[in-house]
Amino acid sequence: MDEQSRMLQTLAGVNLAGHSVQGGMALPPPHGHEGADGDGRKQDIGDILHQIMTITDQSLDEAQAKKHALNCHRMKPALFSVLCEIKEKTGLSIRGAQEEDPPDPQLMRLDNMLLAEGVSGPEKGGGSAAAAAAAAASGGSSDNSIEHSDYRAKLTQIRQIYHTELEKYEQACNEFTTHVMNLLREQSRTRPISPKEIERMVGIIHRKFSSIQMQLKQSTCEAVMILRSRFLDARRKRRNFSKQATEILNEYFYSHLSNPYPSEEAKEELAKKCSITVSQVSNWFGNKRIRYKKNIGKFQEEANLYAAKTAVTAAHAVAAAVQNNQTNSPTTPNSGSSGSFNLPNSGDMFMNMQSLNGDSYQGSQVGANVQSQVDTLRHVINQTGGYSDGLGGNSLYSPHNLNANGGWQDATTPSSVTSPTEGPGSVHSDTSN
């Protein structure tokens, strides 16, 4: 109504003389510039304008009656035509300033994110990348498949809500647009409304609804981010490693107690075997070194246990090697690559035991001194098979690898055993520190 009033005010104040109108009728000049003949027409136009101007102050019935009277007035076609012309001219200038809005960068960002997360666009296991990353971060154990599906389920839920809401908005937008268009078409019978003006109005409505949609997209993005951060937050979802994984890590730790710093390759192998990540292996060793050093006494029993286990495995390995040597090699027992103390690959017993057991440490060349285990093995061999489990007072392992400063010694020369293939004091490849 504002625009209408404005235009009518313009009409009322502007000299319309000279405008040709439908039916070859010229509009009368305004008041004060006419002769006696024009006074009648002036009065007519003045009346019409007054009626239009006061139409909002009247009751509905009155207004309807006046509207009808206006529609039937003989001057209506002429006025209507002039109004159309003026509106077209003013409309052009307004459109020129408003059209061709550039795409909103924020909206584009939101759209891209929703697409990347699999919320919008075709459904093809959206968010699987995030879920996979989280699975890797949290250890890749069987729990992850549960968490993965949990994540997917929640994402699907968000997706459904998003699409339902979006559909609702679009439906409401269409309904409202249709309604407004109908209203405008209806009104166009009584006041000049061009199709372009209707189009512009539709554009305004769509812009309003798209701003609402943007809010929806924003909150959906937030929901996805929260879900993702919760899922990816390993600390929040801390799970203890499996017993088997801890066993493997402990075996490595205690069999490399003189230098418990696995190389990158060893970490990768351990990670693979334990179904955890390399950084988790690093964390584990970091924690283990610190906690072991802080409380050696507490870990003594554990150390003995793993030393014993290692010794048993090693004894089997050595027995097998001896047997192999007896059948295959006529040379001196300690020469060459086999023999009673000629441990394969020069003393990285853990690795070699794994190899002998058919595990995957072969070829990884993860060197570390294992003096304690070699000592243990010697002990076992010297006892000619009289192996004690090491838990009953006679400790198989003594924590002699920590130096006075509390740091680990660098792969020191074993006091009683010299590796046949390695010189004294040699440092293995896993001295990553």
Added chain:
DNA sequence: GCCCATGATTACAA
């Protein structure tokens, strides 16, 4: 609910 174990994080040093 408390307490301990344990995986992760952070600040710092070498």
Added chain:
DNA sequence: TTGTAATCATGGGC
């Protein structure tokens, strides 16, 4: 960059 030390946060047994 890696390791250490301290700390946080959670899980699990009691």
